[in-house]
Amino acid sequence: MNVSSWLTIAKRKIDALDAELILLNTVGEKDRSFLTLHDDRELTEEELKKANGFLERRASGEPLAYILGYKEFYGRDFLVAKGARSLVPRIETESIIEMVKALKLAPRKILDIGTGSGCIAITLKLENEEAEVLASDYSRDVLELAKENAKKLAADVKFIQSDLLDSIDGDFDLIVANLPYVDENWGWLDKEALAFEPKEALYAEDSGLYLVKKLILQAKGRTNYLILESDTSQQNEIIEYAKEFGFSLTQKDDFITVFETKP
Numbered sequence: 070m071n072v073s074s075w076l077t078i079a080k081r082k083i084d085a086l087d088a089e090l091i092l093l094n095t096v097g098e099k100d101r102s103f104l105t106l107h108d109d110r111e112l113t114e115e116e117l118k119k120a121n122g123f124l125e126r127r128a129s130g131e132p133l134a135y136i137l138g139y140k141e142f143y144g145r146d147f148l149v150a151k152g153a154r155s156l157v158p159r160i161e162t163e164s165i166i167e168m169v170k171a172l173k174l175a176p177r178k179i180l181d182i183g184t185g186s187g188c189i190a191i192t193l194k195l196e197n198e199e200a201e202v203l204a205s206d207y208s209r210d211v212l213e214l215a216k217e218n219a220k221k222l223a224a225d226v227k228f229i230q231s232d233l234l235d236s237i238d239g240d241f242d243l244i245v246a247n248l249p250y251v252d253e254n255w256g257w258l259d260k261e262a263l264a265f266e267p268k269e270a271l272y273a274e275d276s277g278l279y280l281v282k283k284l285i286l287q288a289k290g291r292t293n294y295l296i297l298e299s300d301t302s303q304q305n306e307i308i309e310y311a312k313e314f315g316f317s318l319t320q321k322d323d324f325i326t327v328f329e330t331k332p
């Protein structure tokens with residue numbers, strides 16, 4: 070079977086772009102022009118087996134990031150499935166990086182809690198070279214993945230295993246956290262779409278706010294800025310709660326809230 074025929078069949082089963090990315094990965098090419106320039110190239114038996122395996126996995130709902138092993142975040146590729154699986158970095162999380170830039174802080178000490186693949190911490194380090202960046206996660210396995218990403222992207226980030234701030238000393242200019250905040254009972258939740266990602270990276274008690282609220286309590290007096298990701302529906306409650314502990318809102322979009330500690 071050649072490239073063109075495989076793509077025609079695959080595009081009937083899965084998203085067209087995903088089919089193209091699977092085929093490019095299979096033949097070890099990056100440039101999509103390969104698919105048109107070599108549309109009559111015959112696939113070897115081994116390539117066909119690999120591409121069909123990936124196609125079946127994608128057709129069963131597995132995210133492409135886990136099938137290919139990586140996901141792009143802020144223009145860089147992050148491993149998301151090697152040994153452990155991390156949450157697949159989301160596009161909405163990228164605005165944390167933009168919001169840090171907009172603060173015009175030149176932060177010296179940054180802490181990323183619940184680092185997962187390390188995408189936030191590593192990107193903040195690469196975009197703020199002078200900053201000392203510490204990244205933490207509760208999961209030891211996921212930290213190994215984050216360390217590998219830091220090495221691959223030559224980012225000098227330190228890593229620590231910790232339950233929120235429990236094992237972390239010192240104060241920070243900025244703490245960022247995309248913690249689990251999904252409430253299993255949300256009526257609009259597409260549980261099937263999330264079924265391949267680790268539960269402990271997604272779900273939290275107390276309407277999804279258990280960890281976010283606990284972090285706000287712990288971060289009081291330990292940071293000048295606190296940036297949190299959550300669902301839009303949770304933002305008002307988070308803002309009111311954070312206010313009680315001396316954090317005032319400075320910026321927000323649909324998923325990200327930025328707080329400053331009141332003087």
Ligand SMILES: C[S@@+](CC[C@H](N)C(=O)[O-])C[C@H]1O[C@@H](n2cnc3c(N)ncnc32)[C@H](O)[C@@H]1O
Pocket residue numbers: 155156157158159162182183184185186187188189205206207208211231232233247248249250269270271280
């Ligand atoms: C929603 S994922 C975010 C991953 C990554 N920061 C991102 O934005 O793609 C949440 C991460 O928090 C970690 N986590 C869960 N509970 C935690 C806790 N109590 N303390 C620290 N990390 C925790 C999970 O292991 C997971 O990697």
